[in-house]
Amino acid sequence: MIDYEKSLNPAQLEAVTTTRGPVLVIAGAGSGKTRTIVYRLAYLVEQGVPPESILLLTFTRKAASQMLRRAGELLNREMGMVSGGTFHGFSYMILKKFAPALGFPQGFSVMDAADAEELFKGVRNELKVGQGDKSFPRNRTILSYLSKARNKEVSLQSIIESEAAHLHDYLEDFKKLEEAYLLEKQKQALLDFDDLLFFLERLLTDNPEVLEYVRSVYGYVMVDEYQDTNLVQARLARLIASDQGNIMVVGDDAQSIYGFRGADVGNILDFPGTFPGARVIKLEQNYRSTQPVLSLTNCILSSMGQKYEKNLFSTRTDGARPELITPSSDMAQAGAVLSRVEELSSRYPLHDIAVLFRAAYHAYPLEVELNKASIGYQKFGGMKFSEAAHIKDVLSLMRMVQDPPEILAWKRGLGLLKGVGPKTAQRLYQAYCTSLTSGDGSELKKFETKNEQFAGLMELLRRQKNLPASPSSFLTEVLDFYRPFLEEKHMEDLPRRLSGLEQLEQITSAYNHLEAFLADMVLENSDPVGMQAREDALVLSTIHSAKGLEWSAVLLIDLVEERFPSRRAMQDPDDMDEEQRLLYVACTRARDYLGLFVPQSIYQRSTGFNQRVWPSPFVREIDTSLYSKVKEQAGIFSGEKKNPQGDGPLPGEVSPRSSRRSQTSAVPAGGYCRHKVFGRGKVVQALPPNKYKVNFPGVGLKTISGDYLNFEE
């Protein structure tokens, strides 16, 4: 038996033991939210609730599996039977089960963003809309407006008016495209991400027996990060739980950061109104951060006009104030970050230190420096694993065996072949479809004799269809087929891509069914091996991807106007509020150390100059007594050393980047050197002009730029 009273504070205990009826938990940052959910899962199971009747909806698959694992440890038993995942993943599962009731007797497939773009492109070419018009927006831009309108459940017109007033004249074109896109999706039995949610809602409202079934299966519903749900997600939660059902939602209105994709803080604010009699429980004790860090985050919080008043307090009274660091440029900032990481790495393991930023590309200069210094890092956010071209190629090839055949997979797969473009791919796809329905494979055969590559591919597919192999051995065969194409297309960074494919092999090995594997890849539902925190790697992450996580040390970079808040947000007060919540989320990730980096200038690629930038208005609002201002000291790192300009260049000055060149040096092998993160090591080999292979005790061999080494006499 678990001693709940001893393990939980009173508010947490109430949240855990209130199992009947609707419950809203307002969980301040670091208030033990995950702990509360985990204990509640354990409590329910201990009370005799069958695990499979608990539905745990989280923002990411990773969050769900982490909670299930911890609950399992607590109970000393497997919690794998608890149902859960993302709204999209859950929707997919239910929709698959009832596909015929949706009007898809053959089943359906899910498109990711790239697939949707491809389909949309076809539709647009067909309609000949905006052809040759240079100011006609890109397909992905149009799709993003369509998606935004759906997610916010407002008209396309109002989205265009608020987000892109200059495109007003194209509105009719957009509407035409939208309609045709809708029809094409229907025709091909394809659902995009948004469809998953809306189709589930339709399924449940149109088919009372299905709703009844779902309600009977899931007697207990728990939704994490409720402040980031959109309207349809909230309606789904309500449908499944029913008005008087056992539903607990957990969230923090101060951490709502997904408004841009339709998340509606109103969901969490109106919860007591939607579910009359709901218990509202606030978790206010912070277990994560030191008081100095918390004081600063509370200062941000107080200027935000939160709706659920919170008074976060900490028991950790120790610790230093957060630091404000103002490097002269973004490159100097990269150097300063490295210096700080060096200091911190003596106290914390690298994976317990995180550098956070507003947008993925803000980290580029830092990544360059980290690579030069051979400091391993792992980046979260930005481009996703399954969006990389080579991964998409391979997945498309695998999807070609699916029945019914998917046109998008066939087009991409066939497009790899020499001499095959869009037209031929379309023709061959048609030929394949007729060969399936009428058994007439003559046209395919004809092309097979003409095109050796095509014959090889068809051979591969037939073998898999006749005698289905496991996903991983099928992948092996597909890779054998694909490797020559990869080598031809991506000579430059072959190793990186090959290691990506190896990751894919690892992921695949966890699956027995091809269809489940492919669907999970589209929904980003898998637990990619690469996503697991590597022990020896510094963490780089967008703030969005850092949500729900914590580190002992957090370094927040590029706190300047135009970047944070982003330029686009500065027009709209609502967007500005969301940016500020984003800052709040970022700062509350820190346990002990919080470093705020405000570079004074930023290199502009377009002009080639460093541009003067202003500190973020959010930083200016923070009470100066809450942080210590650190004078940037000269370090050994090149970002600082090579950039002597104190306050950033004036207009007209040449960018320091152009004058950047690592000097050649001739240090012989056999000597010793010091590295700021790895310590003292022995130089094994000099790699001219300026790299060295160094062996660090306990770390191993590293190849490092001479800029980052202090050589001993």
Next chain:
DNA sequence: AAAATTGACATTTTT
């Protein structure tokens, strides 16, 4: 019809 080339352009955040 496919492949190669040029030229423009955008650049938040994610399921």
Next chain:
DNA sequence: TGTCAATTTT
């Protein structure tokens, strides 16, 4: 920076 779309060449 790389990516996308229009253009020219094969």
